[in-house]
Amino acid sequence: MNRVLGAILLGAVLLSGCGDIGAQDDASGHLPAADVNPVPRERVMKGGTLRWPLPEFPSQWNFNHVNGTKGAVEHVVQGVLPYLMRADEKSVPHPVPEYLESATLKRTERAQTVTYRLNPRARWSDGRPIGYADFAAQARALSGQDRRYEVSTVSGYRLIKRVEQGPRENVVKVTFAQPYADWRSLFSPLYPAAAYATPRAFNTAWMNALPVTSGPFKVQRVDRTGKTVTLARDPSWWGPPAKLDRIVYRAMDTSAMPGAFANHEIDLMDIGLDASAMRRVQAAPGTRVRRAGGPDWRHFTFNAASPVLSDVRVRRAVMMGIDREVIARSDLAGLGVPVRTLGNHFYVNTQNGYRDNSAVLGGYDPAHAARLLDEAGWRRHGKYRAKAGRTLALRFVVPSGVPISAREAELAGALLERIGVRVDIRPVPADDALDTHVTRGDFDIVAFSWLGTSFPVSPMRAVFARPHAGRVQQNYSRTGTAAIDAAMDRAIAETDPAKVHVLVNETDRLIWRQATVLPLYQRPQLVAVRADLANMGACGFLEPGYQDIGFTRR
Numbered sequence: 001m002n003r004v005l006g007a008i009l010l011g012a013v014l015l016s017g018c019g020d021i022g023a024q025d026d027a028s029g030h031l032p033a034a035d036v037n038p039v040p041r042e043r044v045m046k047g048g049t050l051r052w053p054l055p056e057f058p059s060q061w062n063f064n065h066v067n068g069t070k071g072a073v074e075h076v077v078q079g080v081l082p083y084l085m086r087a088d089e090k091s092v093p094h095p096v097p098e099y100l101e102s103a104t105l106k107r108t109e110r111a112q113t114v115t116y117r118l119n120p121r122a123r124w125s126d127g128r129p130i131g132y133a134d135f136a137a138q139a140r141a142l143s144g145q146d147r148r149y150e151v152s153t154v155s156g157y158r159l160i161k162r163v164e165q166g167p168r169e170n171v172v173k174v175t176f177a178q179p180y181a182d183w184r185s186l187f188s189p190l191y192p193a194a195a196y197a198t199p200r201a202f203n204t205a206w207m208n209a210l211p212v213t214s215g216p217f218k219v220q221r222v223d224r225t226g227k228t229v230t231l232a233r234d235p236s237w238w239g240p241p242a243k244l245d246r247i248v249y250r251a252m253d254t255s256a257m258p259g260a261f262a263n264h265e266i267d268l269m270d271i272g273l274d275a276s277a278m279r280r281v282q283a284a285p286g287t288r289v290r291r292a293g294g295p296d297w298r299h300f301t302f303n304a305a306s307p308v309l310s311d312v313r314v315r316r317a318v319m320m321g322i323d324r325e326v327i328a329r330s331d332l333a334g335l336g337v338p339v340r341t342l343g344n345h346f347y348v349n350t351q352n353g354y355r356d357n358s359a360v361l362g363g364y365d366p367a368h369a370a371r372l373l374d375e376a377g378w379r380r381h382g383k384y385r386a387k388a389g390r391t392l393a394l395r396f397v398v399p400s401g402v403p404i405s406a407r408e409a410e411l412a413g414a415l416l417e418r419i420g421v422r423v424d425i426r427p428v429p430a431d432d433a434l435d436t437h438v439t440r441g442d443f444d445i446v447a448f449s450w451l452g453t454s455f456p457v458s459p460m461r462a463v464f465a466r467p468h469a470g471r472v473q474q475n476y477s478r479t480g481t482a483a484i485d486a487a488m489d490r491a492i493a494e495t496d497p498a499k500v501h502v503l504v505n506e507t508d509r510l511i512w513r514q515a516t517v518l519p520l521y522q523r524p525q526l527v528a529v530r531a532d533l534a535n536m537g538a539c540g541f542l543e544p545g546y547q548d549i550g551f552t553r554r
Helices: 071-077 132-143 199-204 254-262 274-283 313-322 324-332 366-375 403-417 429-439 460-465 483-491 497-514
Strands: 009-011 049-054 085-087 094-095 100-107 113-118 160-165 171-176 217-223 226-232 246-251 266-268 287-302 378-383 384-387 393-399 422-428 445-450 517-530
Touching: 049 266, 071 246, 132 160, 132 171, 160 403, 171 422, 217 246, 254 266, 254 274, 274 517, 287 393, 313 366, 324 403, 324 517, 393 403, 393 429, 403 422, 403 445, 422 429, 429 445, 460 483, 483 497
Parallel strands: 049 246, 393 422, 393 445
Antiparallel strands: 009 445, 085 094, 100 113, 113 171, 160 171, 217 226, 226 246, 266 517, 287 445, 287 517, 378 384
16 A cells, blocks of 8 residues: 555545455454455456546645545556555565666665665656656655645655765665665655655645656546546556556545446445445455455544643543444444454554553543543533533544444444543545545544555654644644654664564554554455456555556456
């Protein structure tokens, strides 16, 4: 899925593509790592159109912009922009040969240098070679030094000391001011230098357009009225040509997707957590449901900048007043997947290094929650608590057309009512949920999924680092501590995997005590596809090569 950033998935829809590691749960009860019907290129039919639904229609196509870090954006740009590295099903990143011939790391005690040897055939659609200028512009824009760039994260890029042209045009040398273990996460996707040359270009040039591309597909049309994006095979692509003629992305309400799939209007859809959708698509002839243990995780985010939740005691009380197992059982009912709550903000249950650090905050303890609210001055006055004439009420924002979010809000409201907290459910248009409400802090609680990556800490630094000068990046809780920042930085700089696990879990325990993000569970990937769709489905950590996606028969 994505690498530098922890992309946001509001609602319940995510689509992924990758290799097949078996379609059924393994003997331990875990979902397989990936499941897609892998087919060699020579057996994939040339031609055809893949009709791919999106849960929203993005307006910002700069994935590194604070409003562009979305799953829907990445699904499109993965086919048209350079990704220097792609992860396999074990979440190990490897160079993509069409862009990167090699990346050589040289490390000292206090710094490191990476020398990128680019494929000399790699070009942008305007004919310019991919090279030094693109790396330099992206490193500068995402460094955080110029606040006018509305970036979603500065992780990794803020540590770059300089970018230099190598001895040949296709060689770029990047020097870091300190060791950075997740350097492979950077420059994927890579944008052309002009896109990042100025704050104005970064913030606006990719609004409602993808003006320059470099991939197996090119953008044929962006139709804002019809909410569709059409990609066509790019004949100037120097790698193995795309098998598909085109990919048509179409934004639609998630509740309409099962009907559209059954009527053969779309060729794949994420079933998400909808058991009724599972039953409906399984009844459609020629359907396969691909299953994988996703890298993504569902959670509740609390807005610590709101008057009610600014007190950590209230946030902790709300956490302990929510029975996570009840939420997880409700969300996953009828899907045939294991029900396990998640106790970590960096690792999912099936990852190496996972530890449950939730302690008392992860357990359902309404009595303890009530005592905390009493200590914070919120006293019972009939059904609900109040303080200084104000009722203890929380705004739970849910994207419309996403039944799972509405049910989560209703369950949370019923549970919190038992400890005297009122929950006001506020449906908002799905297209506006992130930009208009979450990013601007117009909520108290919101449920969504973070899209996991092969890099456990770097993508999440923007989620938990303290906001500076009013810039929250992806820290929608709008709070943090110096101790958390320092702990994340120690983990990011460590290269020994065993030590990384220790440092990440130390960081995670600090975040649990801050009580801003309540993990619920590792999100399964359940993707309905046409039976003859190859090299696409539920992928876990594995990232697809779009040129290999296609059909095996007409």
